[in-house]
Amino acid sequence: MRRHVTLITGAGGEIGHGLIERLSADGDSPIITIDLKPLDPGIRELVEQEYMGSILETHLLERILSEYLVDTIYHLAAILSTRAEFTPVTGHEINVEGTLKLLDFAQAQGESHGRPVAFLYPSSIAAYGLPDLETKASAGAVREHEWNNPTTMYGCNKLYCEHLGRYYALYYKQLAAETLSGKVDFRAIRFPGLISAVTVPSGGTSDYAPEMIHAAARGEAYACFVRPDTRIPFMVMPDAVDALVKLAQADAANLRKTVYNITAFNPSAAEVRELVLAGFPGAQITFMPDLKRQAIVDSWPADVDDNAARADWGLAPRYDLEHGFSEFLIPRIRERYGAADG
Ligand code: AKB
Numbered sequence: 001m002r003r004h005v006t007l008i009t010g011a012g013g014e015i016g017h018g019l020i021e022r023l024s025a026d027g028d029s030p031i032i033t034i035d036l037k038p039l040d041p042g043i044r045e046l047v048e049q050e051y052m053g054s055i056l057e058t059h060l061l062e063r064i065l066s067e068y069l070v071d072t073i074y075h076l077a078a079i080l081s082t083r084a085e086f087t088p089v090t091g092h093e094i095n096v097e098g099t100l101k102l103l104d105f106a107q108a109q110g111e112s113h114g115r116p117v118a119f120l121y122p123s124s125i126a127a128y129g130l131p132d133l134e135t136k137a138s139a140g141a142v143r144e145h146e147w148n149n150p151t152t153m154y155g156c157n158k159l160y161c162e163h164l165g166r167y168y169a170l171y172y173k174q175l176a177a178e179t180l181s182g183k184v185d186f187r188a189i190r191f192p193g194l195i196s197a198v199t200v201p202s203g204g205t206s207d208y209a210p211e212m213i214h215a216a217a218r219g220e221a222y223a224c225f226v227r228p229d230t231r232i233p234f235m236v237m238p239d240a241v242d243a244l245v246k247l248a249q250a251d252a253a254n255l256r257k258t259v260y261n262i263t264a265f266n267p268s269a270a271e272v273r274e275l276v277l278a279g280f281p282g283a284q285i286t287f288m289p290d291l292k293r294q295a296i297v298d299s300w301p302a303d304v305d306d307n308a309a310r311a312d313w314g315l316a317p318r319y320d321l322e323h324g325f326s327e328f329l330i331p332r333i334r335e336r337y338g339a340a341d342g
Helices: 014-026 058-067 081-086 088-113 133-139 153-170 208-218 237-249 269-279 291-298 307-313 321-337
Strands: 003-009 031-035 049-052 068-075 117-124 184-191 193-195 222-224 234-236 259-261 285-287
Touching: 003 014, 014 031, 014 237, 031 058, 049 058, 058 068, 058 088, 068 088, 068 237, 081 088, 081 153, 081 291, 088 117, 088 153, 088 184, 117 153, 117 237, 153 184, 184 237, 193 208, 193 237, 208 222, 208 269, 208 285, 208 321, 234 237, 234 321, 237 307, 259 307, 269 285, 269 321
Parallel strands: 003 031, 003 068, 031 049, 068 117, 117 184, 184 259, 193 234, 222 285
Antiparallel strands: none
């Protein structure tokens, strides 16, 4: 008998860590994972089966199809915005072809067990592209359908995969004699920059905020790669994980969209520095903008409108800017590195 499970791709990454801990604590369904690298020992013991390999390997996905009934997929595997600019074709391969493979896998699973497979997809503020700083300032909190002109390969990939997901959910093989759509229950969140107390991100362009905090806790000097006035939305990792799980559990009848903005706070880089200095007064944080990475962050909105997520599935981040730093990030990161108070 094939067992019912939840599948997480890219499980060893930043979101995967917190998600595995959360789902295993909830205990609703055994977890299986795919990642290129072995999972950290602390989370490996929480999963039923760990597959090491690429999401592009058809054989790997077919093996999973033959061994398990997958009810829910959290498709986290991706190459982030900075890294994908250096290798755009590989970025496309992982981010788009990989997602297409997983959507097709979900369709096959849904056809095999007869129920829709929930497909949770982390999209990103990178799906937006504002042309200049004046427009960014006047746009305010952007809504999901506005400014969908990404400037990065990663942003283009995310926006296109949102459409692929909608296609699988609503229109898949629409000319076939029988109705085949509806087997993939696609739900996407456009995440802001995420800040974890446990892991340091790599390959993203919103990384300056988490890098600043982790460097301060390690007692290392940090040169921030964006200007002090740079402003984009952020959220702490537990709230991001909570949002994913909430959206997965939401009643389909309440979901008016397939793609939802979410945010918790949107400090400038200078404000992040101030908060880090309040927790680590000796921290050495300077600004040395990298004009090319700056241009990417300048094309992302200063704020997003997440009213639809709040209304449709109860998005309610626990941490605002002040509490996110004083009650969560600073104490947890200090504990992680064994940093002295102040
Ligand atoms: C990145 O910087 O690429 C990601 C994102 C904003 O999606 N953190």
